[in-house]
Amino acid sequence: MFAFIVRRLFMLPLVFFGVTLFIVLLMQVLSPFQRAASYAQTENQARNLDAIIERYGLNDPWYMQYGRWLRQVSQGNLGYSRTSSEPVLTTLRKRFPPTAELAIFAFFPIIGVGIWLGTAAALNRDTLIDQATRVLAIVGWSLPTFVLGIWLLVIFYGGFGILEPGRVSTDFLIEIARGGFKNYTGLLTIDSLLNGRLDIFWDAFKHLILPVITLATVSSAQIMRVMRSSLLDALGQDYVRTARAKGLAERTVNRKHARRNGLIPVITLAGFTLIGLINGVIITETIFNFPGLGQWSAQAAVNLDYAAVLGFAVFTAVIVVIGNLIVDILYGVIDPRIRYD
Amino acid sequence: MKKYLLLFLGLVLGTFGLAQSGSDTFVHQTLAGGPVSLDPVRAYDTASGHVIENVYETLYTYDGESIDQFAPALATDYSVSDDGLVYTFTLRENVPFHSGNIMSCKDVEYSYEYGFVNANPEGANVYLMGDQLLGQHDVDGSDAAAYQETVSFETIASSIECPDGPDGLTVQINLQAPDPAFLAIQAYTAFSVIDSEFAKANGMWDGTEETWADWVGRDVTQEFLHNNTSGTGAYQVVEWTDQQTILSAFEDYWGGAPAIQNVVIQYVEEQSSRILALQQGDADRVIINDRASLVQVEGSPGVSILENPEWGATCVSPAFFNFDINLENNEDVGCGELGCGVPADFFADVNVRRGFAHLFDQQGFIDQLYDGQGRLITMGQPTSFLGYNENVDVRTLDLEQAEQYFREAFGGEVWEQGFEFTALYNGSNTIRQTALEIIAENAAFLNPNFKINVRSLPWADYLARTGEQKAPMFALGWCADYADPKNFIDTFYSNSGFYSARTAIDLPEMQERIDEANSITDPLEREFLYKEIGNLHYDLAPMVILPESAPFMTVREEVQGIYRNPMMSGQFLFKDISKN
Amino acid sequence: MASVTAAQTANDNQVPSAFRRWWDSKMMKRFRRNPLALVGAVLLALFLLAGFFAPIISPQPNINCLRSIGVSASTVGDIRNPLKPAFWKLVGAAPLAQSPYYDCYTIPRSSFSPVPQSAAESGTILGTTSGGYDIFYGLIWGIRTAFFIGIAVVGFGLIVGIIVGSIAGYFGGWIDNVLMRLIDVIFAVPGLVVAMVIVTVLGQNIFNVMIALAVVGWAGYARILRGDILQIKEQEYVTGAQALGARGPGIIFKHILPNSVGTLIIIASLDIGSVVLAAAALSFLGLGVPVGFADWGQMVNFARNWLLGPPGNPWAYWFVSFWPGLIIVLFVLAWNLLGDAFRDVLDVRSNS
Numbered sequence A: 001m002f003a004f005i006v007r008r009l010f011m012l013p014l015v016f017f018g019v020t021l022f023i024v025l026l027m028q029v030l031s032p033f034q035r036a037a038s039y040a041q042t043e044n045q046a047r048n049l050d051a052i053i054e055r056y057g058l059n060d061p062w063y064m065q066y067g068r069w070l071r072q073v074s075q076g077n078l079g080y081s082r083t084s085s086e087p088v089l090t091t092l093r094k095r096f097p098p099t100a101e102l103a104i105f106a107f108f109p110i111i112g113v114g115i116w117l118g119t120a121a122a123l124n125r126d127t128l129i130d131q132a133t134r135v136l137a138i139v140g141w142s143l144p145t146f147v148l149g150i151w152l153l154v155i156f157y158g159g160f161g162i163l164e165p166g167r168v169s170t171d172f173l174i175e176i177a178r179g180g181f182k183n184y185t186g187l188l189t190i191d192s193l194l195n196g197r198l199d200i201f202w203d204a205f206k207h208l209i210l211p212v213i214t215l216a217t218v219s220s221a222q223i224m225r226v227m228r229s230s231l232l233d234a235l236g237q238d239y240v241r242t243a244r245a246k247g248l249a250e251r252t253v254n255r256k257h258a259r260r261n262g263l264i265p266v267i268t269l270a271g272f273t274l275i276g277l278i279n280g281v282i283i284t285e286t287i288f289n290f291p292g293l294g295q296w297s298a299q300a301a302v303n304l305d306y307a308a309v310l311g312f313a314v315f316t317a318v319i320v321v322i323g324n325l326i327v328d329i330l331y332g333v334i335d336p337r338i339r340y341d
Numbered sequence B: 001m002k003k004y005l006l007l008f009l010g011l012v013l014g015t016f017g018l019a020q021s022g023s024d025t026f027v028h029q030t031l032a033g034g035p036v037s038l039d040p041v042r043a044y045d046t047a048s049g050h051v052i053e054n055v056y057e058t059l060y061t062y063d064g065e066s067i068d069q070f071a072p073a074l075a076t077d078y079s080v081s082d083d084g085l086v087y088t089f090t091l092r093e094n095v096p097f098h099s100g101n102i103m104s105c106k107d108v109e110y111s112y113e114y115g116f117v118n119a120n121p122e123g124a125n126v127y128l129m130g131d132q133l134l135g136q137h138d139v140d141g142s143d144a145a146a147y148q149e150t151v152s153f154e155t156i157a158s159s160i161e162c163p164d165g166p167d168g169l170t171v172q173i174n175l176q177a178p179d180p181a182f183l184a185i186q187a188y189t190a191f192s193v194i195d196s197e198f199a200k201a202n203g204m205w206d207g208t209e210e211t212w213a214d215w216v217g218r219d220v221t222q223e224f225l226h227n228n229t230s231g232t233g234a235y236q237v238v239e240w241t242d243q244q245t246i247l248s249a250f251e252d253y254w255g256g257a258p259a260i261q262n263v264v265i266q267y268v269e270e271q272s273s274r275i276l277a278l279q280q281g282d283a284d285r286v287i288i289n290d291r292a293s294l295v296q297v298e299g300s301p302g303v304s305i306l307e308n309p310e311w312g313a314t315c316v317s318p319a320f321f322n323f324d325i326n327l328e329n330n331e332d333v334g335c336g337e338l339g340c341g342v343p344a345d346f347f348a349d350v351n352v353r354r355g356f357a358h359l360f361d362q363q364g365f366i367d368q369l370y371d372g373q374g375r376l377i378t379m380g381q382p383t384s385f386l387g388y389n390e391n392v393d394v395r396t397l398d399l400e401q402a403e404q405y406f407r408e409a410f411g412g413e414v415w416e417q418g419f420e421f422t423a424l425y426n427g428s429n430t431i432r433q434t435a436l437e438i439i440a441e442n443a444a445f446l447n448p449n450f451k452i453n454v455r456s457l458p459w460a461d462y463l464a465r466t467g468e469q470k471a472p473m474f475a476l477g478w479c480a481d482y483a484d485p486k487n488f489i490d491t492f493y494s495n496s497g498f499y500s501a502r503t504a505i506d507l508p509e510m511q512e513r514i515d516e517a518n519s520i521t522d523p524l525e526r527e528f529l530y531k532e533i534g535n536l537h538y539d540l541a542p543m544v545i546l547p548e549s550a551p552f553m554t555v556r557e558e559v560q561g562i563y564r565n566p567m568m569s570g571q572f573l574f575k576d577i578s579k580n
Numbered sequence C: 001m002a003s004v005t006a007a008q009t010a011n012d013n014q015v016p017s018a019f020r021r022w023w024d025s026k027m028m029k030r031f032r033r034n035p036l037a038l039v040g041a042v043l044l045a046l047f048l049l050a051g052f053f054a055p056i057i058s059p060q061p062n063i064n065c066l067r068s069i070g071v072s073a074s075t076v077g078d079i080r081n082p083l084k085p086a087f088w089k090l091v092g093a094a095p096l097a098q099s100p101y102y103d104c105y106t107i108p109r110s111s112f113s114p115v116p117q118s119a120a121e122s123g124t125i126l127g128t129t130s131g132g133y134d135i136f137y138g139l140i141w142g143i144r145t146a147f148f149i150g151i152a153v154v155g156f157g158l159i160v161g162i163i164v165g166s167i168a169g170y171f172g173g174w175i176d177n178v179l180m181r182l183i184d185v186i187f188a189v190p191g192l193v194v195a196m197v198i199v200t201v202l203g204q205n206i207f208n209v210m211i212a213l214a215v216v217g218w219a220g221y222a223r224i225l226r227g228d229i230l231q232i233k234e235q236e237y238v239t240g241a242q243a244l245g246a247r248g249p250g251i252i253f254k255h256i257l258p259n260s261v262g263t264l265i266i267i268a269s270l271d272i273g274s275v276v277l278a279a280a281a282l283s284f285l286g287l288g289v290p291v292g293f294a295d296w297g298q299m300v301n302f303a304r305n306w307l308l309g310p311p312g313n314p315w316a317y318w319f320v321s322f323w324p325g326l327i328i329v330l331f332v333l334a335w336n337l338l339g340d341a342f343r344d345v346l347d348v349r350s351n352s
Helices: A002-009 A011-027 A032-037 A044-056 A062-074 A088-123 A128-142 A145-159 A170-178 A188-194 A198-235 A238-245 A250-278 A282-287 A293-303 A306-334 B002-015 B046-055 B105-118 B125-134 B141-150 B153-159 B182-186 B196-201 B271-280 B291-296 B350-357 B362-369 B399-417 B430-446 B459-467 B486-493 B508-519 B523-540 C002-012 C018-024 C026-033 C035-052 C063-068 C076-080 C085-091 C135-171 C173-188 C191-202 C206-234 C236-243 C248-284 C296-302 C318-346
Strands: B025-030 B060-062 B070-072 B075-080 B086-091 B170-174 B235-240 B244-249 B262-267 B303-307 B318-321 B419-426 B450-457 B473-475 B543-545 B552-556
Touching: A002 A011, A002 A306, A011 A062, A011 A306, A011 C173, A011 C191, A032 A044, A032 B459, A044 B141, A044 B459, A062 A306, A088 A128, A088 A188, A088 A198, A088 A250, A088 A282, A088 A293, A088 A306, A128 A198, A128 C035, A128 C318, A145 A198, A145 A282, A145 B271, A145 C318, A170 A198, A170 B025, A170 B235, A170 B244, A170 B262, A188 A198, A198 A250, A198 A282, A250 A306, A282 A293, A282 C248, A293 A306, A293 C191, A306 C173, A306 C191, B025 B271, B046 B235, B046 B244, B046 B262, B070 B075, B086 B105, B105 B125, B105 B153, B105 B170, B105 B196, B125 B153, B125 B182, B153 B170, B271 B291, B271 B552, B291 B552, B318 B350, B318 B430, B350 B399, B362 B430, B399 B430, B419 B430, B419 B459, B430 B450, B430 B473, B430 C063, B450 B459, B486 B508, B486 B523, B508 B523, C018 C026, C035 C135, C035 C318, C076 C085, C135 C173, C135 C206, C135 C248, C135 C296, C135 C318, C173 C206, C191 C206, C191 C248, C206 C248, C248 C296, C248 C318, C296 C318
Parallel strands: B025 B262, B419 B450, B419 B473
Antiparallel strands: B060 B070, B075 B086, B086 B170, B235 B244, B244 B262, B303 B552, B318 B473, B318 B543
């Protein structure tokens, strides 16, 4: 097992170089002039693109630029993000907690709803329940995220005035910025409880409701589908027939024997879903003005913010590799048939 | 346990009503993308300007809504020598910085010198005042060696002096050539007065010649003043991220503590979200992309749409013609000749340009895109600037006229063979896209051989392509740096201005007048020259200027004291407003 | 014994037709029993027909399109006439810049107004979006774009994935190792962000959007196929075939692939839906197809600033988001139901 983990961790440097090299080469498709132009936000600033090329070394061959970046990274400096006007590392550190918070809060409803619907569908195969849940889940998944998001805003923010975009309301924003609020984890909900501020907790929680609903509607379909099919697989297995032949109650058969095994593929998918959430959900964050990684990385991609895109790619690569490793380990723990050597 | 439950429930129910922002807080929601830097010598964008103009101040500033009248700010009085080369300012007494230091001449000297020492290519100091104070503006910090050779520290130091000593209240600025726009330019945020003690104590340039070489062209976004401020303005920065900027009132402000205690500027990408916030009272002012969207706001209870027919914009958006198209590797010119493409000198023929000008329906554009609220622009500068000639006609849709000109163009070849090219605009700018498509549609209607495609490019690509002179026709624009016609006329029409690299424009009659206007200071004479340029614009049709939409502001009714100065990044200063 | 055989042969005179055999096969029986699968199949069939016969159903194309197919104001009726070449030119118009009839994918505008107009106001069937683009036209021609993008990207992914997966699975050893590491890198790449960079760098057109989506898409198929191959390699019937003398790639194609293809088809059919959604996401971020192109994602994006109506009538512009949203949902639903149906049908061991 240990050897397996070590071998997988060797993936990190490989993925790191692979992903960053890929992006660097991609950016090289643009001429230095074009890359320089991305530094100028207005016409006035575009007066002197040659100067920008000089200053940022955009004319140098790609391996030199890549080498420069690598050297920077080895010193712990991921560069400066034009998009957020601060060092990339600082932005990652600032924007990771909100994304993580949203990911955690969305994760449980997604998995919960997915498993519940999937089980209902599998146990009632080919009946109306099965068909209705499947259609519902797929409709949720295929509905463009931002349409759903903005509709929710129109209804709950515009119509009822109870839930609003952003992470926390303005008054608390000012209060937190002023100081006196200790950031223990960066997760507002937990920090506010640790600070003894129930009002901030409730406010932060309220701001999570709409994004979570949006994410759950869109993402639970996948979990539901896998749950359904793997539970069906499990129900069709010989051991289930044996259990039934033994005279066990249908419920026990389903609950204890089929479902447990049916959950295994779901767990892997759940892991991947969480990894995906942690990498930031671009559209949801944009609609609800949630200050997470998705919003920043999308803006950086459009701005060709070299340092930011690379920095973000490094971040996701690390998350994906370690995340996959954890998922595989869990998989091995849960499914005794799997052996890693 | 029950007590906590009740408390919790109380809070829960209570917060449901807490939608409005308090009367001492002003919330402004604008487009995504925050300030680039809070260092005045580096910032050159609107978002940065919005913060800097409330946190820092200049010697003289704009008087209310006026763009050519100036009111004392950090200086109470000034005088100009007879030859127009020496400006002497008397500073205001006992003006505190946020740090507690008192402002005096040494701070003004430091601020100006710092701007020229750093000569940041992405900032505006050398660009705007280089000619006047250093004798040149072409070389800046991007080429540190060349800059130090061309501009000695001596030149920088002698451009601004403190005749009464560093702690005195007299500032003397020495120009190398008279500049009628000097007062206008010094009002720009790049010339804000920085707290020199604060800066020096925190690792910025120490103000001496010994270290100036280290700071030429230095990337100041990595330095202290990038996100730490100590100005004389009515507000201090509490927090700055790309999500929001939070300002709080400076109690000791020399003009008296402002009414609004807290200002939150939020950068929100989703327009629907901004509109909802305005309607809910969570935002006191929001930026709305275009007039057409006002239909979603009009009539909302508690919301005011502020408009004034006298308000003018300070940006001009033309569709430019490229007089000498770079045909190499160019997918937008067809085959490079009439008939199946366009030749390099297609737009050099004045008849072609006039013909195109008559393909654009100016008033129709205003009606469709600006809901009828807009104004035709006669020449390439804002309506409120000196020398704007409102008596010039604007060529608009007239298919007969267009046909006449096209038949004359290239000895009749244009009409016979037709042409094909692609017009460019940037990103998702619908105004520019629509203008080009209107022209394209009318052209096709006039003569089926006139084929114009319209295509959008991402910003970086767009700048690059137009910079390489490859765009046959493109829609771009320019926003004012300072309130003087030079800022626009030179930019658009001069053969050495910003756009000349993109359009290869060279019209001798215009050039004559441009050069002359730049060499004199008498405003009446200059006005006359600029008005002549307006007439020439009609005659020579060097570009098609899109009408401007009537400016508006969407605010909550509770806000009092709003005014609109088009030269300010935020149109007004937060210290001047209050809420009911 | 004899009497039974006689009775049997008496019935055996009736040999069922090929169609009958297919219709009654176990696969089709299960398919028919599953009403959702039928719904999916019918929906897809409708989409195919509507897409193919777009020239008949859609409103009149814009002037550049008409010019490129050689039709003038007087002969404009030809586009709805299957007997005329103009009709077939339109049918053959592909949403690629290289196609001579590419202009036909640009949605005609009834006005330039940024405010969406309802069907009644604009004289169109479903109304116009912001910018005056005809919604109905966009939906119909968008069907072709959707099929094109979906099938091209998924098709590319399948082909590349199968090749890479087969090589990795069959040869094993270091080849497998290298290819698998490559796939791991692909998976670690932040997909949407890289797609955005690709479109920003290469330019905003439909071809580059497809490249952006395809670059990352094939890895999943490769991994699955390779996994299947490794698994099946162990199984008896392959060793059996080898014992019988079958060699090399033949084993892959004859014995392994057919078994894996089932899984791949299921996943591919689901992916077609996700590719269309991903293209729509790119449009939302401003990096999809060019403005005015007949693409559902783009049309939903037009609705972005117009989801909120005037005060007092918040749903005034419902049609701008509703119709494109509905058609996307139906399209993705159709492919998903079909994919689910394939799974159920190809599933050997479930309860009957």
